[in-house]
Amino acid sequence: MQLSAGIPAFASLLGQKSAARGLGTDYDVIVIGAGVAGLAAAERLVSLDSDLKVLVLEARDRIGGRVHSVRHQSSTRDAELGAMSLTQAQGRDWAVTDRLGLNVDEFPDNSLGLYPGMAALVRALAESSTGRVQLDSEVREVFWREGLVGVSYMNRRLSSAVTGRRLVVTLPAGVLRSGALSITPALPSSKLDALQSLSIEPAISVAVLFPGSHAKLKDATQPWLYEDSTTRLRAFSVSVDGDVLLEAQFRGSRADALSEQSESLQLSLAIRAFGDALESLPLLSDASWTGTADWLADPLSLGAATQVGSTLTHLEIASSMGNTVFFAGEATADPAAVGTVHGAYDSGERAAREVALSLNIESELDFPNEPVLELL
Numbered sequence: 030m031q032l033s034a035g036i037p038a039f040a041s042l043l044g045q046k047s048a049a050r051g052l053g054t055d056y057d058v059i060v061i062g063a064g065v066a067g068l069a070a071a072e073r074l075v076s077l078d079s080d081l082k083v084l085v086l087e088a089r090d091r092i093g094g095r096v097h098s099v100r101h102q103s104s105t106r107d108a109e110l111g112a113m114s115l116t117q118a119q120g121r122d123w124a125v126t127d128r129l130g131l132n133v134d135e136f137p138d139n140s141l142g143l144y145p146g147m148a149a150l151v152r153a154l155a156e157s158s159t160g161r162v163q164l165d166s167e168v169r170e171v172f173w174r175e176g177l178v179g180v181s182y183m184n185r186r187l188s189s190a191v192t193g194r195r196l197v198v199t200l201p202a203g204v205l206r207s208g209a210l211s212i213t214p215a216l217p218s219s220k221l222d223a224l225q226s227l228s229i230e231p232a233i234s235v236a237v238l239f240p241g242s243h244a245k246l247k248d249a250t251q252p253w254l255y256e257d258s259t260t261r262l263r264a265f266s267v268s269v270d271g272d273v274l275l276e277a278q279f280r281g282s283r284a285d286a287l288s289e290q291s292e293s294l295q296l297s298l299a300i301r302a303f304g305d306a307l308e309s310l311p312l313l314s315d316a317s318w319t320g321t322a323d324w325l326a327d328p329l330s331l332g333a334a335t336q337v338g339s340t341l342t343h344l345e346i347a348s349s350m351g352n353t354v355f356f357a358g359e360a361t362a363d364p365a366a367v368g369t370v371h372g373a374y375d376s377g378e379r380a381a382r383e384v385a386l387s388l389n390i391e392s393e394l395d396f397p398n399e400p401v402l403e404l405l
């Protein structure tokens with residue numbers, strides 16, 4: 030591919046890369062981020078045109094982003110350190126779960142989860158897309174002009190670069206506004222202002238698994254659930270031996286206060302919150318597995334979820350640059366779905382449509398006619 034002299038830094042980077050490795054990589058679409066939005070965009074694009082060459086670059090060593098389900102070998106279900114449920118889908122059917130053949134888990138409070146965990150969604154999206162997902166690939170710089178993008182990233186400490194015709198950026202809003210990703214030409218000030226105006230909620234998640242010999246649910250026949258404005262708790266019996274999984278999410282001011290504490294104190298305080306669910310409070314030292322996540326401190330998230338702003342704000346963040354660089358992610362969703370899993374999915378689907386249109390893909394109108402949320 031001929032590179033414009035207008036982007037000499039990228040031309041030189043690609044030159045170095047080609048000289049060093051003899052590679053000449055070209056994709057139709059490069060997607061940054063393998064969370065729900067990025068994987069949905071890739072899966073939808075490949076479903077439109079299976080010949081499209083799509084590459085998803087993900088900084089972490091796993092897919093899912095803020096959907097982070099972790100399984101301990103003795104447990105029948107995943108522990109959620111990220112999203113717990115399809116929040117906005119309460120009492121509704123999500124057509125996407127049917128299409129992807131996912132097992133929907135209905136809880137006593139009518140919230141809907143996925144079994145064995147929320148990561149089933151991202152796994153299904155990744156598996157049903159023939160696009161390539163490359164992990165451990167943190168994108169550092171993007172150079173673009175109409176119809177051409179150059180992306181440089183670090184892959185296992187090696188600097189690599191790749192070109193594409195279109196780019197879909199799905200970085201969390203907190204990361205995008207932090208400037209961690211350098212984009213040339215830069216984001217317009219209207220988009221930067223919109224990003225700066227967003228309020229992004231902190232969250233700390235804690236999960237603890239206890240052997241049945243050390244913890245007992247008062248009622249092991251169904252999940253125990255609790256929710257208030259800053260705390261969400263779930264307790265499950267998760268094995269034939271009666272092992273107990275405790276999941277706690279602390280948001281807002283409670284997350285701010287906890288972030289000052291050590292991990293072991295966070296875990297102990299979380300266990301204490303389950304007093305109403307358990308026959309007696311177990312000791313942290315008796316746990317067979319623990320997990321924590323501080324989403325505000327995580328440099329690849331810089332927050333748990335965007336708070337809803339004005340429609341114009343979210344539209345501005347979603348708007349494309351030069352019909353070449355497109356944006357998806359929960360912060361670009363319709364305000365009714367901002368900050369949610371299905372909002373992230375919708376935004377990926379919307380970005381896929383925009384990219385397809387810009388590439389004159391005829392089958393653009395052949396998207397399955399499925400409302401993402403459908404009233405029962």
Ligand SMILES: Cc1cc2nc3c(=O)[nH]c(=O)nc-3n(C[C@H](O)[C@H](O)[C@H](O)COP(=O)(O)OP(=O)(O)OC[C@H]3O[C@@H](n4cnc5c(N)ncnc54)[C@H](O)[C@@H]3O)c2cc1C
Pocket residue numbers: 061062063064065066067086087088089092093094095096110111112113114115116117166167168169199200201204210232233234278324329330332333334357358359360367368369370371373
């Ligand atoms: C604790 C918690 C609880 C939640 N609970 C719920 C809930 O119950 N229901 C609900 O609907 N929603 C919930 N949410 C929100 C929901 O998880 C998110 O809205 C959704 O998962 C966001 O998806 P996304 O694709 O927009 O972003 P992400 O999942 O953040 O994906 C972005 C991806 O980009 C990657 N990335 C970042 N920087 C780079 C880079 N430079 N190069 C390459 N890759 C990069 C990240 O690693 C990440 O994988 C919760 C979130 C959290 C954190």
